[in-house]
Amino acid sequence: MNRMTVKLDQLKEIFKDNLIEGEFPYIPKGRTISLIMVRTTQSEAIFRTDGDLNKETVSTSLMDPSPITRVVITKRKLTASERRSGREFFRELGIIPKDCSINKSSMCGQCVDCLTYGFAAGDKDSDSKGSMKSRVITDNGYSLLEASQISDIKTFNATGESGTMYDLEENKQRQSINSDEYVRPQVHFIDIETFKDLRFGEFLYAFGNILRTSRYGATSTRIGKINNSIVAIILSNAEVFSSLELTKGVWDRLEKKEHPMNTSEVEGKTLEVTRELADKLPFKTTIIAGEELQEVLESVRQAYKEPEELKAILSELSSWKKDEKKKG
Ligand SMILES: [Zn+2]
Secondary structure, three states, rough: OOOOOOOOOHHHHHHHHOOOOOOOOOOOOOOEEEEEEEEOOOOOOOOOOOEOOEEEEOOOOOOOEEEEEEEEEHHHHHHHHHHHHHHHHHHHHHHOEEEEEEEEEOOOOOOHHHHOEEEOOOOOOOOOEEOOOOOOEOOOOEEOOOOOOEEEEEEEOOOOOOOOOOOOOOOEEEOEEEEEEEOOOOOOEEEEEEEOOOOOHHHHHHHHHHHHHOOOOOOOOOOOOEEEEEEEEEEOOOOOOOOOHHHHHHHHHOOOOOOOHHHHHHHHHHHHHHHHHHHHOOOOEEEOHHHHHHHHHHHHHHHHHHHHHHHHHHHHHHHHHHHHHHOO
16 A cells, blocks of 8 residues: 655644653643554464453443443553563663663663653662653553453463473473453443653653553463554643543443444444544643544654664653763
């Protein structure tokens, strides 16, 4: 397909009123970009904290207050997975410093990843870099349908990725047989990620991570292939509605509520409800959808395919912090 690709400077122009230009924003400005998403499982998926799937009992919909139990992908899990793929990409480009590690909680506080998603410095470090809150605000993702419809339990042979029964990360022998509750393939989670006061490079980074991440869950299992489909982007000066409200609104719109749902129908309804809920907000919103959205998505993808320009933009961001530190 030969779609028009907008160049990165044109892309910046589209979002400029909702991004920060220049210096790192220590004072919140409320410039908000919300990505409305349908996340669809492409395999059996396990999102658990301790053995079981995360679930939450909530009202069925905006119209129907009766309770329903939904499967939840926690925001923590979402961010961790997206951050991981971003850091992998940075390592390829040689942007992440060697002494910045999430796992060992020795985060540098200066690289684009630390600046975008926040960081907490280790206590032991005398040269403490403090901590910073994330400017990528993730919401829990809720399943559209009830947990019992979209999940099952099965017993499987927990052979590691290397084909052995030894878990390299946990450094111990795996249990040979595990029983796990999993989410079926083609299950839809409605979710919103909010970018607040990001600079253009940070925006490209967080955006790219959503498009590029296809595996969610613990590194040791890597079970859970997911496709993230962005159905709309909302520009505003304040945070919009929640993932849960949107999920409930979509439920109200569906005619058939049975697994498996048609993905494009779910996406279409999600966009409809997004427009409806945005209309009710007490502030101005601009919604990017349809052809314009496709152009935006294509140019972000393109930026990652040939990352020279992207690398320059990102490198500029991280070096700015270093200069600042020298001055101080
Ligand atoms: Zn860092």
